[in-house]
Amino acid sequence: MHDPLASLKINHFRYFLLARLCLTFATQMQVLVIGWQVYEYTQSPFWLGMIGLTGALPFIGVVLFAGHVADIMDRKKIILYSTLLLCVCGLLLWVFTLHNQFFLHRYGIAPVFVLVFLSAVSKAFVSPSLFALLSQIIPRAQYHNATAWNSTAWQIGAIGGPAAGGLLYGFAGITITYFIAFLLSVLAAAAIYFIPAYPLPPKQKKESLAASLKLGIDFVFSTKEIIAALSLDLFAVFFGGAVALLPMFADQVLKIGPLGYGLLRAAPSAGAVIMAAVLVYHPPLKNTGVKLLCAVFGFGVCMVLFAISKSPALSFALLALSGAFDSVSVVIRATILQVMTPDEMRGRVMAVNQIFLGSSNELGEFESGLAAKLLHLVPSVIFGGGMTLLGTAFTAVFSKKLRQLQLKEKINPQ
Numbered sequence: 001m002h003d004p005l006a007s008l009k010i011n012h013f014r015y016f017l018l019a020r021l022c023l024t025f026a027t028q029m030q031v032l033v034i035g036w037q038v039y040e041y042t043q044s045p046f047w048l049g050m051i052g053l054t055g056a057l058p059f060i061g062v063v064l065f066a067g068h069v070a071d072i073m074d075r076k077k078i079i080l081y082s083t084l085l086l087c088v089c090g091l092l093l094w095v096f097t098l099h100n101q102f103f104l105h106r107y108g109i110a111p112v113f114v115l116v117f118l119s120a121v122s123k124a125f126v127s128p129s130l131f132a133l134l135s136q137i138i139p140r141a142q143y144h145n146a147t148a149w150n151s152t153a154w155q156i157g158a159i160g161g162p163a164a165g166g167l168l169y170g171f172a173g174i175t176i177t178y179f180i181a182f183l184l185s186v187l188a189a190a191a192i193y194f195i196p197a198y199p200l201p202p203k204q205k206k207e208s209l210a211a212s213l214k215l216g217i218d219f220v221f222s223t224k225e226i227i228a229a230l231s232l233d234l235f236a237v238f239f240g241g242a243v244a245l246l247p248m249f250a251d252q253v254l255k256i257g258p259l260g261y262g263l264l265r266a267a268p269s270a271g272a273v274i275m276a277a278v279l280v281y282h283p284p285l286k287n288t289g290v291k292l293l294c295a296v297f298g299f300g301v302c303m304v305l306f307a308i309s310k311s312p313a314l315s316f317a318l319l320a321l322s323g324a325f326d327s328v329s330v331v332i333r334a335t336i337l338q339v340m341t342p343d344e345m346r347g348r349v350m351a352v353n354q355i356f357l358g359s360s361n362e363l364g365e366f367e368s369g370l371a372a373k374l375l376h377l378v379p380s381v382i383f384g385g386g387m388t389l390l391g392t393a394f395t396a397v398f399s400k401k402l403r404q405l406q407l408k409e410k411i412n413p414q
Contacts, residue, residue, distance in 0.1 A: 004280045007146035019191035021153045026184035028161025039247040054113050055120040062124040067351025068212045070129040076197045082125040083189045089119045090182035131350035136198040143338040148280045155272040166262015201343035216348025228402035229333045235391025254312045267316045268323030275327035289405030295328035300388030307381035
């Protein structure tokens with residue numbers, strides 16, 4: 001009988017979720033405030049996009065090596081030390097803003113971009129290690145359940161972060177917002193500290209760094225279900241998202257200010273949390289590939305409709321619905337990775353996943369800013385949504401393995 005609370009009964013997984021929640025809450029608050037701060041200073045969609053590029057380049061440059069490290073070193077220590085670096089970056093953002101006039105007069109917004117860069121390096125090490133550690137905490141039969149709860153924790157943080165960031169920014173100011181984000185990252189580090197160190201899975205043989213990275217990349221590209229799922233989400237994340245442009249939509253199209261901007265940022269995660277809760281009780285184990293294709297297609301439709309909406313309520317609803325579709329995609333993709341990846345390769349495989357998706361979030365923000373500069377605001381989002389629909393149709397036609405995917409057979413092989 002399916003138990004929706006099965007993974008929550010594991011004490012160490014609860015610490016894992018707390019760390020995930022607090023870290024997401026903190027980083028989402030910071031992302032929101034950084035976006036609004038840079039927009040106020042520059043009034044330019046290009047510089048909003050540059051925030052994403054500044055986060056993407058170091059992430060891409062480091063994450064494959066970070067995946068290799070996650071497969072040969074204590075994963076808990078990697079997560080803990082990387083989170084402490086995020087704490088330092090959060091503290092410096094607070095200090096920079098506390099002495100805003102001095103730093104802005106001398107350096108402009110350059111310190112913000114430096115800290116975005118350093119935070120991206122830290123996140124590159126956190127992501128593959130978290131993925132690998134989760135599989136050690138949770139038994140195989142509960143991967144889909146733990147993945148749904150993990151996604152729920154992330155989405156709650158993604159809702160609460162922008163909403164709290166918008167409220168705090170509007171009522172208490174930017175300095176208090178950055179400081180609370182810093183405290184949340186400290187709490188995340190404390191939760192990680194209480195998770196025990198798990199022994200690494202035995203490796204069949206020692207490999208050089210180059211051979212180790214090649215092995216992880218070859219595994220991903222030779223596993224058709226994984227590469228199809230990653231390619232599908234790549235189209236959606238790179239072209240379909242409009243997150244980087246939400247400050248402009250809030251200011252120029254919907255005219256709802258920083259508080260409304262915070263609500264818009266929270267809307268996709270609101271829909272995602274509701275859907276993740278549904279998936280806990282009704283996991284997508286049957287007709288999984290078809291459900292994944294439908295979810296990404298629905299996401300693209302939502303982005304096109306959002307671009308032409310002039311109503312704050314309708315825009316919020318469309319973003320929430322896009323988040324619900326995205327939640328289906330996230331849970332399915334993460335479960336595919338957990339089920340089909342050998343234990344000793346989890347760090348490297350997750351690193352390749354992050355090259356596809358983690359970095360494409362930031363590169364997608366850059367693409368959005370550049371497209372808005374060239375095509376103007378609304379046409380650029382319509383273009384991105386249309387590209388998502390085309391990418392989904394292409395994958396549906398040419399990936400028979402994904403269309404036929406049944407996760408139930410992968411989790412409980414006969």
